[in-house]
Structures are given as structure tokens and as C-alpha cells.
Amino acid sequence: MAVEGGMKCVKFLVFFFNFIFWVCGVALIAIGIYAQVALGKVLVVSSGSSAGTPVAILVLGVIIFFISFFGCCGAWKESYCMVTTFAVLLSIIFLVEIAAAIAGYVFKDKVRSVLKEGLQEAMSKYEEDPALTEELDKLQRDFECCGANNYTDWANIKQFQANDTVPRSCCRVNTTTCNVHPTPETVYEKGCQESIEVWLKKNILVVAAVALGIAFFEILGIIFACCLMRGIRSGYEVM
Incomplete structure (x- = not known):
């Protein structure tokens, strides 16, 4: 038993x-x-x-x-x-x-290199692919970041290079001039790669x-x- x-x-x-x-x-x-x-x-x-x-x-x-x-x-x-x-x-x-x-x-x-390459590729196709543009804008707003490394990355993108601008999603303050001649005071200074890595490490x-x-x-x-x-x-x- x-x-x-x-x-x-x-x-x-x-x-x-x-x-x-x-x-x-x-x-x-x-x-x-x-x-x-x-x-x-x-x-x-x-x-x-x-x-x-x-x-x-x-x-x-x-x-x-x-x-x-x-x-x-x-x-x-x-x-x-x-x-x-x-x-x-x-x-x-x-x-x-x-x-x-x-x-x-x-x-x-x-993972870091894949993430960086993905962000840079998405930036190069900005405004060419509406869905990708929308997601990248949402990413920058949600993570309060701009560019892959920092906001100066956008200066290498053709459509932003001539006018020294960045996407509106980079703006700290929602004004009409925040994305023209960007500075750390007007746009998010931190890059999206760093912000995403911090988020991933925490979760x-x-x-x-x-x-x-x-x-x-x-x-x-x-x-x-x-x-x-x-x-x-x-x-x-x-x-």
C-alpha cells in the first residue's frame, strides 16, 4: 500500500x-x-x-x-x-x-548591428514607403529619440540634407520651426538605437x-x- x-x-x-x-x-x-x-x-x-x-x-x-x-x-x-x-x-x-x-x-x-542597420535602412526609405514612414515616426515619438545614433544622422538623408531639417517626430516641442536647423534643445538628442537597447535590457x-x-x-x-x-x-x- x-x-x-x-x-x-x-x-x-x-x-x-x-x-x-x-x-x-x-x-x-x-x-x-x-x-x-x-x-x-x-x-x-x-x-x-x-x-x-x-x-x-x-x-x-x-x-x-x-x-x-x-x-x-x-x-x-x-x-x-x-x-x-x-x-x-x-x-x-x-x-x-x-x-x-x-x-x-x-x-x-x-542584435545591435542588425538594429542599427535596420534603422539606417528605414531612414533611407523615409517618405518613400508610407507604412514604414509612419512606423518610424511612431518609434521616434514613443521612445523620444531621433535618428539611429542621434539627430545628426538625418543630415545624411537626401530629402533632409539640403534644408538641414529632421522629421517632425523628432521634435521635443510641437512648434512649426522645431525641425528646422535642429539642436538638442528643440529635438530629441538621443538616438533610437540606444533608447531601444535600454528598453530591451529592462524588459x-x-x-x-x-x-x-x-x-x-x-x-x-x-x-x-x-x-x-x-x-x-x-x-x-x-x-
């Missing part, structure tokens, strides 16, 4: 941790949607690889959501095949998350905390799933 009671406890622990995974999956979906919306104005001026990051988070959340549901069914029905499949899939996801974290650390400097802590929490529960889930697999395979009745 002691073994039976212990396996019954493991069964409900697997069920409980799968519920936690389900919540984590929902959290990742929410983070992915938030990142897609909040970074939309940034991603529109970046490369396709950067734009895929929120989508990747969203997809991972959906996968964890469905795997946790699969694990709950396996634990409740005491199915060795389903619990085994759950443990294997969860292990693969855990390894993928580790690989993604390592890749993110290795290529963290690449990446939240993402890292969520990722660590999910990884912790994944390890526990794998351990308990393996224990339940052993109990089912040994022929003990799990109530």
Missing part, C-alpha cells in the same frame, strides 16, 4: 505540474503577443530574423500548452505511452530552450525570470513523469 500511495501521489504531482506547464504556456503566448505588439514598431525596421523572435516565443507557448494538456491526459488515464511521449517532448523542449539561451548569449552583439529581465521559472518546472515535470512511467511499467495500480 505504501508503494501504491506513493505512486498515487506522483500521479497527482504530474497532473499538478502539467497544470503549471499549461499556465506557463499561456504566459509565453501572452509574452509573445505582447512582444509582437510592443516591438512592432521596432521590428518593422529590422530584419526578418529579428521579426521572428516574438513569433518563436508565441509558437513555443502554443507547443507547451498542448504538450501539458497531453501530459494531463496521460497522467489521469495512467497511460504509459502518453506519459512517455510527454516526458520525451518536454525533454526536447528543455534542450531547445537551453540551445536558444546559448545562441542568444553568443549572438547578443549581432529582458522579465523574460529571463519567466524562462527560468518554466525551466525549473520542466525539470520537475520530467522527473515526476519518469517516476510515474516506472510505476506504471512495474504494474502497480495507480489510483
Whole structure:
């Protein structure tokens, strides 16, 4: 009876941790949607690889959501095949998350160069692409920045070079002359690259905390799933 009671406890622990995974999956979906919306104005001026990051988070959340549901069914029905499949899939996801974290650390400097190139490319197409122009203006207003490095970057753009002007979205004060012969007193002095990097560093802590929490529960889930697999395979009745 002691073994039976212990396996019954493991069964409900697997069920409980799968519920936690389900919540984590929902959290990742929410983070992915938030990142897609909040970074939309940034991603529109970046490369396709950067734009895929929120989508990747969203997809991972959906996968964890469905795997946790699969694990709950396996634990409740005491199915060795389903619990085994759950443990294997969860292990693969855990390894993928580790690989993604390592890749993110290795290529963290690449993000800066991609961001800078994206901003400069968007500036060169300013007023040529209405949608891109609108997003770049919104970016400069929301982040209170101007240009990639600073407001003097606009002096290299053809349509602003001759008249020594900058876009109205750079203006500190909404006046008719703020974007003519710009100075740090009339336009945002800080570049958008720096502003976005500060924003990312501040918010990446939240993402890292969520990722660590999910990884912790994944390890526990794998351990308990393996224990339940052993109990089912040994022929003990799990109530």
C-alpha cells in the first residue's frame, strides 16, 4: 500500500505540474503577443530574423500548452505511452530552450548591428514607403529619440540634407520651426538605437525570470513523469 500511495501521489504531482506547464504556456503566448505588439514598431525596421523572435516565443507557448494538456491526459488515464511521449517532448523542449539561451548569449552583439542597420535602412526609405514612414515616426515619438545614433544622422538623408531639417517626430516641442536647423534643445538628442537597447535590457529581465521559472518546472515535470512511467511499467495500480 505504501508503494501504491506513493505512486498515487506522483500521479497527482504530474497532473499538478502539467497544470503549471499549461499556465506557463499561456504566459509565453501572452509574452509573445505582447512582444509582437510592443516591438512592432521596432521590428518593422529590422530584419526578418529579428521579426521572428516574438513569433518563436508565441509558437513555443502554443507547443507547451498542448504538450501539458497531453501530459494531463496521460497522467489521469495512467497511460504509459502518453506519459512517455510527454516526458520525451518536454525533454526536447528543455534542450531547445537551453540551445536558444546559448545562441542568444553568443549572438547578443549581432542584435545591435542588425538594429542599427535596420534603422539606417528605414531612414533611407523615409517618405518613400508610407507604412514604414509612419512606423518610424511612431518609434521616434514613443521612445523620444531621433535618428539611429542621434539627430545628426538625418543630415545624411537626401530629402533632409539640403534644408538641414529632421522629421517632425523628432521634435521635443510641437512648434512649426522645431525641425528646422535642429539642436538638442528643440529635438530629441538621443538616438533610437540606444533608447531601444535600454528598453530591451529592462524588459529582458522579465523574460529571463519567466524562462527560468518554466525551466525549473520542466525539470520537475520530467522527473515526476519518469517516476510515474516506472510505476506504471512495474504494474502497480495507480489510483
